[in-house]
Amino acid sequence: MKISRPQVENEVKKSQSFGFISHLRLALRSRFFRALAFCLVVLLAFILGIFAHSSGQLYSWVLWGHKAWAKTTQGLVVKVGSYRRNGLPTLYIDMPYESYYKILEKREEALRIGVLLTSDEDMVPAQIRYKDGETLEVDMRLKGDWVDHLESEKWSYRIHVENKGQIEGMRRFSIQAPETRNFLNEWAFHQHLAREGVLSPRYQFVNVVFNGDVKGVYALEESFSDELLESQGRRPGVILRFEEDPMWENTANFMEAGGNAILDEAIFAGFFQITDMNTSEVSVFRSGHVKDDPALSAQARMAVGLLQTFQRGELPASSVFDVELMGRFYALSDLWGAGHTTRWHNIRFYYNPVTGLLEPIAYDAIPLDDWWMRDGVAYPFADDQLFDDAAIQEAYVRELERVTREEYLEPIQSQLREEFDFLRSALDWEYSGDVLEPPWDDLEDRRLMLSEQLRPVQEVRGVYEFTSFPVGEGGDYLRFDISNLMVLPVEVIGFKVSGQPIPAKREMITASTEKYILPDKIVPTLRQGPMGERESLSAASFVVHFPNGLDVVSENAEFDVYAMVRILGLDELHEIPLLNYASSPVLSQGARPNAPSITEALALHHYLSLAGGGESLRVESGDWDVAGDLVLPEGVPLTIPPGTTLRFERGALLISTASVTILGTEEKPVTLTSQQESWGGVVVLGADNASSWEYARIENTAGSERSGWMLTGGITFYESPVHLTAVAITGSMAEDALNIIRSEYKIEFSEFGGLVSDAFDGDFTHGEIVECSFHDIGGDAVDISGSVLKIERSKFVNIADKALSAGEQSEIHALALTIESVGIGIASKDLSTVFIIQSEIIAAEHAALAAYIKKSEYGPAEIIAKELSVQNTETYALAQTGSIIIIDESIVESQDFDVGLLYDLGILGN
Template identity: 35%
Template sequence: MKVTQPKKAGHSDVTPISLLRRLGRISLLLIAVAFVFVIFVFLTNPVVVQNASRDLEERWGEEFRELDVNLAQKVIIAIGAYLRQAKEGIPEVPRLIIDVPFREMSRVYEKRQEALEKGRLIQGPDDFVRGEIRFRDRTIPIKMRLKGDWNDHLYGLKWSFRIHTRNDEQIMGMRRFSIQNPSTRGYQSELLFFKILDRYGVMRPRYDFVEVTLNGESMGIMALEEFFAKELLEYNRRREGVIIRFDESRVWEAADSPYGEAVGWGGAFDHYGNAKIDAFGSGKIAESEALTKQYVVAEGLLRSFVDGQLKASEVFDVDQLGAFIAISEVFGSWHAVAWHNLRFYLNPVTLRLEPVVFDVTLQDRFIGIDSVINDEPMIAEILSDPQLWERYASVLRELAEMYSDGSLEEFWREEEEEPFRLLQTEFRLLAPFPLDYLDERLKSLLERAATHEAATDKTRRMYHFAQKEMFVYPVFLNLGLSGNIDDLQLTIETAIPRDVRISKVEWRSPEGREPVQATAPGSEMPLYFPARGIWSTGKRFSVPLLAPPDTGAWGLVVTAGIKGRHWVKDFAVSRVYPALKAVPVPGSTLGAQLAAHSYLKLVEPNVLRIEGGTWQVRESLIVPKGYSLQIGPGVTLQFAADALLLSNGPVRLAGKAFAPIVLEPADGKGWPGLVVMEAGARSVLEHVVVKGTTSVVTDAWTLTGGVNFYASDVQLSNCELRGSQGEDALNIINSHFELLNTVIDGTASDAFDADFAEGSVKGGGFLNIGTAGGGDAIDVSGSRVTVIGTHFENVSDKALSVGERSELDARNVTISSIGTGAASKDGSKLLLSDAKISNASFAGLTAYIKKPEYGAAEIVAQNVSIDSAETPVLVQTGSRVQLDGAEQETRDVNVDALYETVMRPGLRR
């Protein structure tokens, strides 16, 4: 008889082979489920279907190659995203519906086909086509063109476009922007990099995601990127100014030649020292005297750095540029710091160049330990300046510490959640951006930073200087016309590794008149110039010129050729501005200041002091960085007409009611005023009387205020500002402030202008404002301000002017004999309570739009009386005013006409 033994607990009769078979069947089942899911996702995404084979490769293939996540993880992520979408719905996203007429769109198709055949997009001046965008409840006229250097911007149906609005319209506060496939900017990573920049105050364009339809066909989710224009500066809380760049067009021209590989990228023109400098919006700059003045300084500063005449710390904003380079280094973004992608804004107050970062392209980052510094000679040159290096190393250490304690990844994931969730609705297999590559990278970077190694190698990126006679160069020389009509100069610098011969320099007329020799009689031709060396910026020569004929339009043309060849080319010469020989903002040393001002004493290691008495200030009194200034009661400083008080540290002017401090012009006519810049600590002015300021106006530097605080917190208590002759008596920018019982009296134009500031005005008064024909008492832009218990009287324009997305809360104020009591404009909000407005020659309250990019304005007024006003309340259609709970009637208002008549600009530019 067969006896069967009972099975022991835990024992199984499953053999290894059967187990493997079961696992195999389960694996096949899982693969089948995953495959079905992927196919389902594909078929339920109409944009993927529309974009067909090339877009499929771009969208799926690139994801597999770019992201450090394997296929199994991708499928799990996709399933999770799909289930989450089913539960929570699709995130809201702005929608742009673009309509372009058939004939116009045909030109776009032709341009795209040309780019696909040539391998890249070559843009021309006539590429723009007209159309319109429907956005929310508006239809906005536009012009647009294809954009992007390479054809990744043209694959599938997700083509990249540059879009300009027309008729002064805007979309989401922008007049110029681009839309592009999110893959061209690394999906969510571009936005996340920008969020890191925001923490350090570094400028960048707005960047977001939108849903786009073009002529009825869905393009799906596109990345929207702001272009370089005034609105970008406003978004970054900067004043209007100029943005400059290195012109890379010569590289592309060389690359398009038959021998492009040798003379294009990696060739003679692929270097910041061999590139022209130009500006965005050059047409607008040419129409503005103020912007032209700024451009001359901006180009001169950048050229002085390229030529080695000024140090990086004298040209650039140290904090912002050092932080930008460090952030780029940490994340391996070589593309952001490439010379041809660098953009710089000239801060009109500091006259330093600030970086404007774009096109980070983290999908093509350095993942290993390679340094982006060594890959770009200009960055290495910048970091050879000790101040820039110290800032770079400091931010590098800070980011490394954040990564070590987990706060960097926590911040990154928190910011990533919303855009990642949105992108996953279309890019199903998209994964979170990996940060684990930072482990090894940060360790290596910290080791190099400790030895200052990375900034010393400026020659790693070697250039191919062609040695074959057959190579063609688009230009031979860097040419520039400078000077005034009585002292014209032609600057000449060889641009190629060849000796160059100039055979003619002529003035030529577009009307076909006989050319006129531009060089002085007796000048020997031809002129020969030596070949450019590998790493030199080229030796620059200057040739004096004769003035062109008095009548007609004449242009300067140089005829040149490569030495040893018979053929020559004509090159038109444009105007350039020379490198600056010195920093445009006045500077000084402690020793020089002590020697120049006998009354100035060093009382502590970093404290300068002026004690009682009346002192003549015959030249500018400058407090160097790292020092503070104290002035005691009873001091009177009488300034020469061109002498200002400029402090790079905090000031404490401590007067008394019976012994005030007086700052006044020596001749009784005027002096530039007080400037405190980036002080690093709060300044205090008590019982100070400032008289007769005219504001700073030099060939290079213009400030609007007689008293100026920039990035410097301040308290003014029981002060008086009288007889200001400039645009603003007081201008506070990017600072926190308190005005306590302070009086501003007798100004030619505005009294107090707050730009991107926060603070309060308590008590005090604004009297006799705008005697030159126009002026506001309090004018705020991009600011948050509280006004309590203040008196306004005899103001030629507006007592309270709230603009450019500001918030102002005014309580218990009295306003009389004014043009307008209170105005809210351009996305601003004014809260006004317990106020009396009387004798308004134009309006008691008004709300309107002057700058469409900001949107509508509003006023909420409670317990406000308005007596003897030509128009008690004026509300432009779209804005609102609520008075004691009642909505006021709106109407169409011609704002331009207002500013040409009743709201006169006075001295405002």
């Protein structure tokens, strides 16, 4: 049966919350009604004037009118004045009558059905003004799934700013009544996640004036766009979700047929839900924008493919999602009682093109709401397919243990308390009661409850018996049947029989209700139903040979038998009269190659050997050809000794999740190069310890693109500190010869030369460059975004684009630089600041200095120069209006220019 979408009646009923006045106000804004009103007022004034003059009452009428107007305006001034004094910025919205009437129709449809169904066709044109800024053209529509967003005078809206306009760096956002997200708790939750590195929309509060009506305080929430990612230290990329529209259309169908009663009956009967995490479509936000960008399109194909392969059960969650961030997201959601954000139709994902994994974006949390808080862990996501992965469960437990420690909450409270108190006072004039109470006491209660949940009296239960195994071979064996009593996975370390330890091994398992693979771990799990009820216990059977030295008197003989277990992710070990775990299928390959075990790595690459007591790997000295990728085991460091040469095949990569140490010397440098014209390069991801490279030559890298896993760097360090000394990076064909992301670094006495594009690109980094040489560079020599850099005593020669480029709120401190034969000497963009002292710029083709806005969501930039010598350069400084260049305390005159056009002409960049 085709489920038809409800249609709106032609005549829209006037709701009580609007009434006659609101409709009249809109009518008066149309040209016809304004002309008619003007004529009527003139006619009435003429008639009254004749009557008043003839009766001698004209003066008394004028006096009465003056007093009435004064009284009215006095009240208005008091109201608006108190409204403005709350200290929040104001968003003014002006919507024409035609747009507003369409909004009214949509609202009436939603109120009649009980659910708001939206599409792009619901967008209407309007204008906004933020604070005292310029008027911006926008498209708007109603937003919210349930009609609580529409029932009061404060309706919720989705707003898209047109023509590259923005407010607070946001071009797409929503506004909604604070009560729809549990007032200030949603703001505090997002602030907390940002401090923990978990993506979430920016969330703040504003006053709203709609068509001249003071609507009061609204919550403003950022939508899913590049601005969200860049504001939180991520590269622009693809954001996607499980498509939820069919679910809401089905909800509307049932509710229109009979309201909540019919819907509840359908849910109870089990035939309501037509989509869930496993069956829903996967959709990409801003799909048109993504389609127009080849790089984003490739990322989107990989991201959607990963998510769909996960839905089909062909890849485990730990090969698709960032395990650590998923664990942290779940733990913080549990702490805040924010289970609403973990539901499949609320969670969003960002595909990180560097890691090749999906990161969660927390959204629509409704923290500390009674409906979503339960006295138990992992609610309501314990039964979710996404959480049903031992690696993610382990990360969740580890994070939950961390955030429930006694000392954890105090620093968070200290950081948020001042701004929370300010926002509370701003909302207090409009809301009263306990709805604005600080969340700290409730958080402390939940911390205590969750901490206790991680320390149960007994994790498992079980029995043991004597058996013969294998069948027909005889012999004395013990069989342990163990059931997990926890919602969380439990790790079996081993057993004790009359004091004799028996380490658990995977081959001991003969049967299990749940199966996973984790190296050297045996983990059964307990499933949890959708409303918190326990469905069944998971169990496993272990068969072990009876320990030597113990006599089997009879099958009824009693021994002291214990299972040694712990919750997966915790260190605390418990001895219980029995316990369990299981094995799992071999993982398929995700976006990037799977990490081998140490044994597998040694077998694949004969030039590797064990070092550091078997906990690290070492390349044997010599000249080696590398076959395929050199993928190192997870978390295992690598050392390359002096005089070693590694030659890689075309496109091959050296991939590590631990430090890579190069120990070259001036006489015996280490060389990483290609067997043919190029190779992929080096990738270090999430290494805890710093990589150190000394006297190394890195040649002919090209970066990598593998079906959406894209590395622009010939050398990439992601969340991995690094120190480079006397390193020569030459002949790279990659977009960035060296790309460092979200890391600390130091580069000294090093050379970058003969490069097709940029030499060094730093994204969201803190670093230092000392006494380095950059020459014959086809792009920028040094390009940083969202970063802080100190650079000294370095030389730049023959740079096609910029010697130094600072963007996206970066800061550069430069001293004693020599810059010669460049396109632009130093460029500062998008809220960035560059300080340069005691330096010289010679023969800059376009300009020695340039400051401007490239991305509209940011602001003007500045350059402050002292003791700067500029020679053989026609244009000394180029400052866009609003940006500032100061040279020896003199401000350079700014000018208007079209940044886009100058980029197209190649003046501001390639």
